[in-house]
Amino acid sequence: MARYFDVHPRDPQPRSVAQVAQLLRDDGLVAYPTDSCYALGARMDHHEGGDRIRRIRGLDERHHFTLVCADFAQLGQLVKLDNNAYRAIKAATPGPYTFILPATKEVPRRLAHPKKRTVGVRMPDHPFVRALLRELGEPVLSSTLLLPGHEDAMTEGWQIKEELDHVLDAVVDAGDCGTEPTTVIDWSDGFPEVVRVGAGDPARFEQ
Helix, strand or coil, rough: CCEEEEEECCCCCCCHHHHHHHHCCCCCEECCCCCCCCCEEEEEHHHHHHHHHHHHHHHCCCCCCCCCCHHHHHHHHHHHHHHHHHHHHHHCCCCCCEEEECCCCCCCCHHCCCCEEEEEEEECCCCCHHHHHHHHCCCEEEEEEECCCCCCCCHHHHHHHHHHHHCEEEEEECCCCCCCCCCCECCCCCCEEEEEEECCCHHHHHH
């Protein structure tokens, strides 16, 4: 059974944040709200975390996982950034964008695209996520909570708890977080290409 955390949307309770961070350290799988929609999260170094996310979402090994980062210090350890990418991403974050970039050696091979060696990274603008990342001290392996056969991501904490109680370790409810996934920008070839339009305005990255 998944633990259920009712968290304040703007001022998350430190005790709840610490408990969720500890669940992740203990190799738990958590459903949590972001600035675009709900996501599934696990510790980056937890070998089974990615497999559990793939099973829930019905994904294959070509799926791009996202590494959710607290700041550019974390992000810069995981992906290779040139000056143009750095400036553009810094201007757009924190926010509802995912950027696909070449992975560094810090990213476990199982989490990068098998052929391109790329990985998605993002810095959400959500009080709970920011507090969780500060408490945890490391990036979170993440993927949008979109179930097989569904067109829209799940949006209600109680509904997620009801439907996925047997496959999750915790559900964090911080009120409404929207239904649109992130806008995805592929920067792996040295220039931005909008590959999915979502919650973030794509205009700033369109050539």
